[in-house]
Amino acid sequence: MQQQKKRIAIFGSTGSIGTQALDVIEANPDLFEVEILTAHTNDELLVKQALQFNPNAVVIVDERKYEKVKQALASTDVKVFTGEQSLEEVAAFDTYDMMLAAIVGFAGLKPTLKAIDNKKAIALANKETLVVAGDIVMQKAVENRVPIIPVDSEHSAIFQCLVGEARNKIDKIILTASGGPFRGKKPNFLLNVKRDHALQHPNWSMGAKITIDSATLMNKGLEMIEAKWLFNLAPEQIQVVIHPQSIIHSMVQFEDGSIKAQMGLPDMKLPIQYAMAFPQRIPNNFPRYDFKKINTLTFEDPDLKTFRNLALAIDALGKGGNLPCIMNAANEIAVWAFLRNRVGFLDMTDIIEKAMNHVKFIAKPTLDEYLESDAEARSYTASLIQM
Ligand SMILES: NC(=O)C1=CN([C@@H]2O[C@H](COP(=O)(O)OP(=O)(O)OC[C@H]3O[C@@H](n4cnc5c(N)ncnc54)[C@H](OP(=O)(O)O)[C@@H]3O)[C@@H](O)[C@H]2O)C=CC1
Ligand SMILES: CC(=O)[C@@H](O)[C@H](O)COP(=O)(O)O
Ligand SMILES: [Mn+2]
Structure with a gap:
């Protein structure tokens, strides 16, 4: 048939x-x-x-x-x-x-x-x-x-690890992050970085906005919040680990201590195909990961003192309400301005933090209140940048 x-x-x-x-x-x-x-x-x-x-x-x-x-x-x-x-x-x-x-x-x-x-x-x-x-x-x-x-590669990985598993058996998820082009760098270096450098992601070819988010680690912060909602997790169940090779796309640890990982070369066609074909898994001819060619997988903690966007996102994740919405709006404007050389790399964090402190916190917003918070955060952020 x-x-x-x-x-x-x-x-x-x-x-x-x-x-x-x-x-x-x-x-x-x-x-x-x-x-x-x-x-x-x-x-x-x-x-x-x-x-x-x-x-x-x-x-x-x-x-x-x-x-x-x-x-x-x-x-x-x-x-x-x-x-x-x-x-x-x-x-x-x-x-x-x-x-x-x-x-x-x-x-x-x-x-x-x-x-x-x-x-x-x-x-x-x-x-x-x-x-x-x-x-x-x-x-x-x-x-x-x-x-x-x-479709996001980390969340597709977690989704795939959870097939056949009960959601209430999750101990925690481990979101992997490449660390971006500035992994290991300190604020005195980041002060002067420009858009063209920040747009050079080590492993993935993506649109400009998400590539800058990867460089600031805001992408991982957004992904922690995304994971909370997709998989109904408490903030303390979401851990970030830097994994520069982007071969393990994320992991789930269950209550018995067992960890499942989904792996493969960094290629978005795979999670896109998986989501579109779901619940089927279909064949393809994408290049395969060869354990012998990339045989060293490394892991380290994120540097929250240098990449403060991730710390801001963890704060927004914990406090909830409209704070992630405010942070997102400010980040969109800050990234837009950075891409046009209107603000520096580290200025983005200061701008986002100011917006998070400025716009009124609402613990349980309606949709209209989310839309209003977004609009207010955008106009406040724009006024800081004098756009
Ligand atoms: N790229 C990737 O590998 C990954 C992306 N994502 C997420 O997927 C989403 C898309 O990312 P990506 O494909 O990289 O982004 P791109 O910038 O490459 O593409 C964005 C798309 O959205 C359209 N668009 C932009 N602004 C608007 C607007 N105001 N109204 C309507 N359409 C608009 C663009 O149209 P036009 O071309 O005409 O400007 C384009 O089709 C993002 O949320 C990103 O975080 C998640 C994981 C990986
Ligand atoms: C491909 C994808 O899902 C991106 O979100 C990717 O994860 C970005 O890389 P970072 O791990 O550097 O944020
Ligand atoms: Mn991702």
């Missing part, structure tokens, strides 16, 4: 995760088909993708690019949408099975919530969605019986 193809809606199709997801779909035409593609401003790549994969609909968020995309796709049946609100409009379509949430940052939150309300499975790359409003997202997922399958 022929299997029905899974219809995938890729939100953020022109990014690092989005393009790799399309590679996975191209390699598995019997399993997947593309239903929706979305981009922010990259109209040329979006059009190219649409011509190749023939989706039902595309979104170009940037309204200035709408006519160009419409014209380029005039000879096809592809429906073209524009504007920020159209992301939610297409997320409400009934014609897809799974959303790959691969927009970067807070902008991914609302479309993902809409897809959950629409009872669509979520393959979640966009960690900021859970950092901003993890309690609301997970609650909605339970209410709508929607699976949230992690």
